[in-house]
Amino acid sequence: xxxxxxxEKILKLLKEKNTVKIHELVELTASSESTIRRDLTxxxxxxxLKRVHGGAARLQGKLQEPSMIEKSSKNHQAKQKxxxxxxxxxxxxDSIYLDxxxxxxxxxxxxxxxxxxxxxxxxxxxxxxxxxxxxxxxGGFVKPSTKAIIGRDAWASLQHYRFDxxxxxxxxxxxxFGFTTPDxxxxxxxxxxxxLSREAFILADDSKFTEVAFAKIADIEAxxxxxxxxxxxxxxxxxxxxxxxxxxx
Amino acid sequence: xxxxxxxEKILKLLKEKNTVKIHELVELTASSESTIRRDLTxxxxxxxLKRVHGGAARLQGKLQEPSMIEKSSKNHQAKQKxxxxxxxxxxxxDSIYLDxxxxxxxxxxxxxxxxxxxxxxxxxxxxxxxxxxxxxxxGGFVKPSTKAIIGRDAWASLQHYRFDxxxxxxxxxxxxFGFTTPDxxxxxxxxxxxxLSREAFILADDSKFTEVAFAKIADIEAxxxxxxxxxxxxxxxxxxxxxxxxxxx
DNA sequence: TTGTTTTTGATTAAAATTGATTAAAAATGA
DNA sequence: TCATTTTTAATCAATTTTAATCAAAAACAA
Numbered sequence: 001x002x003x004x005x006x007x008e009k010i011l012k013l014l015k016e017k018n019t020v021k022i023h024e025l026v027e028l029t030a031s032s033e034s035t036i037r038r039d040l041t042x043x044x045x046x047x048x049l050k051r052v053h054g055g056a057a058r059l060q061g062k063l064q065e066p067s068m069i070e071k072s073s074k075n076h077q078a079k080q081k082x083x084x085x086x087x088x089x090x091x092x093x094d095s096i097y098l099d100x101x102x103x104x105x106x107x108x109x110x111x112x113x114x115x116x117x118x119x120x121x122x123x124x125x126x127x128x129x130x131x132x133x134x135x136x137x138x139g140g141f142v143k144p145s146t147k148a149i150i151g152r153d154a155w156a157s158l159q160h161y162r163f164d165x166x167x168x169x170x171x172x173x174x175x176x177f178g179f180t181t182p183d184x185x186x187x188x189x190x191x192x193x194x195x196l197s198r199e200a201f202i203l204a205d206d207s208k209f210t211e212v213a214f215a216k217i218a219d220i221e222a223x224x225x226x227x228x229x230x231x232x233x234x235x236x237x238x239x240x241x242x243x244x245x246x247x248x249x
Numbered sequence: 250x251x252x253x254x255x256x257e258k259i260l261k262l263l264k265e266k267n268t269v270k271i272h273e274l275v276e277l278t279a280s281s282e283s284t285i286r287r288d289l290t291x292x293x294x295x296x297x298l299k300r301v302h303g304g305a306a307r308l309q310g311k312l313q314e315p316s317m318i319e320k321s322s323k324n325h326q327a328k329q330k331x332x333x334x335x336x337x338x339x340x341x342x343d344s345i346y347l348d349x350x351x352x353x354x355x356x357x358x359x360x361x362x363x364x365x366x367x368x369x370x371x372x373x374x375x376x377x378x379x380x381x382x383x384x385x386x387x388g389g390f391v392k393p394s395t396k397a398i399i400g401r402d403a404w405a406s407l408q409h410y411r412f413d414x415x416x417x418x419x420x421x422x423x424x425x426f427g428f429t430t431p432d433x434x435x436x437x438x439x440x441x442x443x444x445l446s447r448e449a450f451i452l453a454d455d456s457k458f459t460e461v462a463f464a465k466i467a468d469i470e471a472x473x474x475x476x477x478x479x480x481x482x483x484x485x486x487x488x489x490x491x492x493x494x495x496x497x498x
Numbered sequence: 499t500t501g502t503t504t505t506t507g508a509t510t511a512a513a514a515t516t517g518a519t520t521a522a523a524a525a526t527g528a
Numbered sequence: 529t530c531a532t533t534t535t536t537a538a539t540c541a542a543t544t545t546t547a548a549t550c551a552a553a554a555a556c557a558a
Binding site for chain 1: 251252253254257371374377378381383384385386387388389390391393396398402403405406409
C-alpha cells in the first residue's frame with residue numbers, strides 16, 4: 001500500500017472514530033506496526049493528529065481538511081517541482097538559509113541530513129527537526145500572521161551567519177523593479193540574507209513574473225531564479241540579467 | 250481501550266448523569282478500578298470534574314469540552330496555581346522574559362495583553378500569538394528535544410533586551426548550590442536572563458527543593474522563589490536568603 | 499542489468515500503562 | 529461511640545507501547 005494511501009485511510013478512520021488504536025491501523029492497512037508508527041509521527045508533525053499512548057487522537061483545533069486539499073492543488077504541484085529542484089543544488093556540508101514561506105517549506109522533506117540550516121520561519125521547525133537537521137532560528141519579532149521572524153533584532157541576529165546558499169520566495173519579479181514583497185520588514189531581512197550568501201536562489205512559480213509588490217528586496221541580478229514553465233519571451237527578459245532555471249516536469 | 254477514549258467516555262457519562270460511580274465506569278470502560286481512579290485524578294487536575302467519595306461529580310462553574318487537548322505533566326494542579334500567582338506580579342506595560350518549559354507555559358493563558366514578551370521557548374509561541382501579545386523570540390540553536398533556543402547565538406541575541414521581570418523554571422533548588430538545571434547551555438541562558446531583569450522569579454513546585462542538577466544557574470539570592478506548599482523547616486532555609494512566596498490554594 | 503537510495507518490517511531495550519494487592523482513611527449503622 | 533464495610537492512595541510486578549536499530553525488500557536511476 002502506498003504511503004499516501006495509508007495516510008488518507010488513517011485520517012479517514014480518525015475522523016469517523018475520533019480516536020484510533022495502532023493495532024486497528026495495522027489491520028486496516030495491512031502494514032507493520034513500525035510503518036504505522038512512522039505514519040503517525042509524520043502526520044503529527046504536520047498537525048493532522050495528536051499521538052497518544054497506544055494510538056492517535058483527532059485534534060480539536062481541526063485545521064485538518066484545508067491543508068489536505070491545498071496539497072492537491074496544481075499550484076502546489078508546481079511548488080513541489082521547484083522546491084525539489086532547488087534542493088538538488090545543495091551539497092553535503094553546506095550551510096544554508098531558508099526563508100519563511102510555503103514554497104521553501106516544500107524543500108524540507110527533500111533536504112540532505114548533514115547540512116546546517118538557518119531560518120526565520122518558525123513553521124519550518126517541526127519538519128527540520130524531524131529530519132534531524134542542525135537548525136538555527138534567528139531572533140526577533142514574531143509576525144503574528146505568518147510566524148516569520150522579522151524586525152531590527154532579526155536583522156542583527158542574521159548578521160551572525162554566513163551562508164553557502166540561500167533560498168527564498170518572493171511576491172513579485174520584474175525586469176526593472178527586481179524582486180519585491182508586500183512587507184517592508186520582510187524585504188529587509190531577505191535582502192540581508194542574500195547579501196550574506198555566496199549564492200542566492202529565488203523560488204517562484206510563473207504567476208509571480210512581471211508582478212510588483214510594495215517593498216523591494218534586490219535587483220534581478222542578485223539572485224538565480226528557479227521557476228516552472230515560463231513563456232519564452234518572458235524568460236528572455238531575465239536571462240540576460242541573471243541565471244534563470246526553468247524546471248520542466 | 251485508549252486512555253483518551255476512556256476520558257471521553259467518562260466525561261460523556263458525567264455530562265448525562267451529572268454524577269458517576271467508580272463502579273459504573275469500571276463496567277463502561279472494562280478497565281480496572283485502579284485505572285479509573287487514575288483517570289479521575291487526571292481529569293480532576295485539569296478541572297474537568299470533581300472527585301467525590303465513590304465516584305465523581307460534574308463541576309458547576311463551567312464545563313469545558315473544547316480544550317480537551319491533553320497536556321501531559323504530573324503536577325498540573327500545582328503548576329497551575331504557581332503560574333497563576335506569578336502572572337499576578339506582572340504589571341501593564343511590563344517587558345518580561347519567559348523561559349522555555351512547561352511551568353512557564355501555564356502562565357500564558359493568564360497574561361495581560363499589553364505587555365512585551367521575549368522568550369526562548371518555541372512551544373510558547375502559538376499561545377502567545379493567540380493572545381495577541383507582542384512577542385520576540387531570541388535567536389540561536391534549536392535544541393531538538395525541547396525546542397528551546399540555546400547556545401552562543403542565543404546568548405548574544407538575548408543581550409539585546411532588558412526586562413522588568415523574568416520567569417523561569419529550574420530542576421533543583423538548594424540552599425548551598427543555588428538554582429540548577431541538567432543542561433549547561435540552558436543554564437547559561439537562564440543566568441543571563443536573570444541578570445538582565447530588574448526582578449527575577451523562579452517557579453518551582455515542592456519536588457524541586459533540596460535537589461541539585463548538573464549545571465548551576467545562580468545563587469538563591471538572585472531570584473524570588475514562587476512555590477506551592479512547603480514544609481516550614483525547608484522554607485526557613487531559604488527565607489533568610491531570598492524572598493520565597495508560597496502559594497496557598 | 500547494476501548500484502544506490504528509500505521504504506519497510508523485525509528486533510530489542512527502555513518507558514509508560516495497567517491491574518492486583520495492601521494498609522490507611524472515610525463512610526456507615528447500630 | 530465503636531465495629532464493620534467501603535473507598536482510597538500507594539506500591540509493585542506484569543503487560544503493553546515506544547523509540548531506535550538494522551537488515552531485507554522495494555523503488556529508483558544509471
